[in-house]
Amino acid sequence: MAAVSVLGAGSWGTALAILLNSNGHNVTIWSIIEDEVKELNETRENKSKLPGIHIPQDITITNSLEEAIDDKELLVMAVPSKFVRNTAKMMKQFVREDQIIVNVAKGLEDTTLYTLAHVIGEEMPNNHIAVLSGPSHAEEVSRNIPTTCVAGSKDHETAKKVQDIFMNSNFRVYTSSDVTGIEMGGALKNVIALAAGISDGIGYGDNTKAALMTRGITEISRLGIAMGADEQTFSGLSGIGDLIVTCTSMHSRNRRAGILIGKGYKLQEALDEVKMVVEGVYTAKAALDLSIKYKVEMPIIRQVNEVLFGGKETKKAVQDLMIRDKKIEYTN
Structure with missing residues (x-):
């Protein structure tokens, strides 16, 4: 049994805390929001983000960061990407230097263009950092629906430790050393999911979405490889696996926001309707900036940015993707 804290009481943090508790670990949930801690302790349910799921009584829920960190073997960072640096x-x-820090958020820091593990490593350079990612909706993990993820760390023993702590008969965990690839797949798939949702909202069909997903993973892998990632990672759970689930499921807040934008909602109206953090919106600009920095062509990412922040009409964005110069898909 390990002592583990989950920092962040959103849907994913709550689901992982319940998973870790079911594995027999001593689990604490931390939130910076006092009212949220009070409500979770009183109701033992995250009613706004994970309704209907009971939080076991033996999970400690606290507003004290010192209490959450003290004497824990593993610290799971489950705060939205824009709060990772401050947290x-x-x-x-x-x-302490012997505590493992596991990031489960998916995004990029928009000011530095860093991956989140890089951000955490800058602030706590003496700790082993890991990431956990893959096709894993909180709504399903909290209900013990079979799910598979990948734990990544540059240190194999750290990745193996994360695998051991999280894995059970309904939550299978693989290991990898390609932290950059895992994080880029997890971050950029949210932007492609916005595009897939916009397509759905316009009323386009399966053909269009399949094209967006296929060309989307090409764009993600193209940039990831330029940043030093392993090409194989994008064929795995944190690449095409996470992209499929995020582009096709109504659990996906990125797809839901995209659907609303495709139906004519303004960006802020769509965010207000979803009522949860839509990570793809915060990642889109950083992804475009990275494509410019690494001189990588990413037409879908560019069009999503123009729709979100440039006021471009959604059908025009799709048309501009379709009439681009003729290309060869693959060369021998």
Whole structure:
């Protein structure tokens, strides 16, 4: 049994805390929001983000970051990507060097264009950092629906430790050393899912979505490889696997936001309707900036940015993708 804290009480943090508790670990959930901690302790249910799922009584829920970190073997960072840096800054005064930090958020830091593991490593350079990613909706994991993910770390023993702590008969975990590839797949698939949702909202069909997903994973892998990732990663769980589930499921807040935008909602109207963090919106600009930095062609990412932030009409964006110069798909 391990002592584990989940930092962040959103749907994914809550689901992972319940999973870890079911594995026999001593689990704590931390939230910076006092009212949220009070409600979770009183109701033992995350009613706004994971309704109908009971939080076991033996999971500690606290507003004290020091309490959450003290004497824990594993610290799971489940805060939205835009809060990762500030949370890491708050954590580092309490963290010991022998504690493993696992990031489960999916995104990029828009000011530096860093992956989130890079951000955490900057703030806590002496700790082993891991990531956990893959096709894994919180709504399904919390209900013990079979799910498979990948734990990544540059240190094999760290990845293996994460695998051992999280894995059970309904939650299978593989290991990998390609942290960059895992994180780029997890971050950029959210932008492609926005595009898939926009296509659905316009009323286009399966052909269009299949094209967006296929060309989308090409764009993701193209940029990831330029950044030093392993090409094989994008054929795996954190690449095509996560892309499929995020582009096709109504659990996906990115797809849901995209559907609303495709139906004519303004960006802020769509975000207000979804009522949860839509990571693809925050990642889209960073992804475009990275494509420019690494001189990588990413036409879908560019068109999503023009729709989200440039006021471009959605059907015109699709048309511009379709009438691009003729290309060869693959060469021998």
